[in-house]
Amino acid sequence: MPDEIPPVPTGSVSTGSAPAEAPVPVLGARTHASMYLRCLAVQGSWNYENLIGNGIGFCVEPALRRLPGGVGAPAYRQALARQSAYFNAHPYLASLAVGALARAEIDGAPPVRIERFRTALCGPLGSVGDRLVWAAWLPACSLVGLLLFGLGWSWPAVVVGFLVLYNAGHFALRQWGLRAGWKHGLRVAVALGHPVLQHGPRYIGRVSAVIGGLALPLAVHRAIGGGPPLSPIPVGVVIMTPLLAALLVRLQGRTEGWRAVLVLLAAFVLYSVVR
């Protein structure tokens, strides 16, 4: 059983100045699975005071059981306390921090160094994750979902198509993060230089623009009932949509589109029921 590996003595592996070829301790399948599943709930106690700090402690905890003395021993408790302090990162890339911090604790890195490392990780993991996932991957998959809808796919196919595509990236990113974090430990900055993290948003953005351009006319056509496209109503939609979109772009910073839509729909509902 991989989890039966004896605890690594504190301080047995040097950190920071350790050579790149330092052997990677085996995490164990059960511990890895436990940490991975916990990473899915890393934001479970998200709050405005320590953000995902408690979540990081929660995710790292299965690995900390391998510290000398096991659960409840001073080494375990001190490490858990350190890892449950304030932390912020993109939730998917938090797995990179979880792996790296678990490795640092198991390697017996000095507490001050781990705390500095935690602080230094917050910024890059937040910005890289936001750019890659929230600003690129999620809109891209969302547009693919709209494209499938516009192409006339059945409802289960649209739902499954979107979820499979999105989560192929999502779960793979969390898995890669946990493994890379554990592999590199305090030198995890190497992993942050991965080409997908560095250049992914640019390529995904370009593909999204193409998918978006194809998806929106098709989705609009299906949503309005799919009648003859050159009849007055679809033509009206084709004329009005870019005009309204241009107005919303001009209003950028002053209002959000969904607020404007709410006002328009409220007015339309009133008109339709009093007419």
Add this chain to the structure above:
Amino acid sequence: MDLVGLLVDLLPLALLAGVIGLDVVSFPQAMISRPIVAATIAGAFFGAPVAGLVCGAALECLALEALPVGASRYPEWGSASVVAGAVAAHGASATALPRPGAFTVAVAVGVITAWAGGWTMTRHRRFIAAFARPRLDQLAEGQRRTVVGLQVFGLTADLLRGALVGLVAFPPALMLADWCDTRWGVSDDVTRAVVVTCVAAVAVSAVWKDFHAISGTRRLFLLSLAVGTALVVMGA
């Protein structure tokens, strides 16, 4: 409206809203909370998946605009889409598009509920902080039970938050949709065209704004919009 029927619908809908609301931030963020998924599931739950899907696609266009970044307040589309999908499914058959009044109300209610849901998320985060404050000493001591307990508390509270959003929003939304449907004075085609024009404009502006930093992206978008429009015309 049948009150017993409403109550029978309400409890499972609240549970669905809770589970999907949980996905937005807390667990597992697999995006079952995206409108195109959540509204469709809600529609299917009420026997009209296509109506739910159309409503979900409309809300998805709006959701493209709001990126769920960090501590910022953003609309909570998960439980809101469940409510909207259920309202859109009201009175529709399994393969039919949503009824015009119900569709318009569903999209509007989806937006309002998402906004209110965003507010509940900020309250939920403060609630967790208040719950954690008396336990900071135990956290500083590295007590496993406190770390795990806080996580479980947050997850449970978020599940209840989403369920509560569904529970509170659905009955008035359904009544409003019912009321509007009986008085609706605009044709189905025009109604759908108005709603879809509004949401599509938001989607177009969102894509235009989102990818402005990447060179050449806007040209690609305009070109593919033209191709997409041509595909629609040719498909006729």
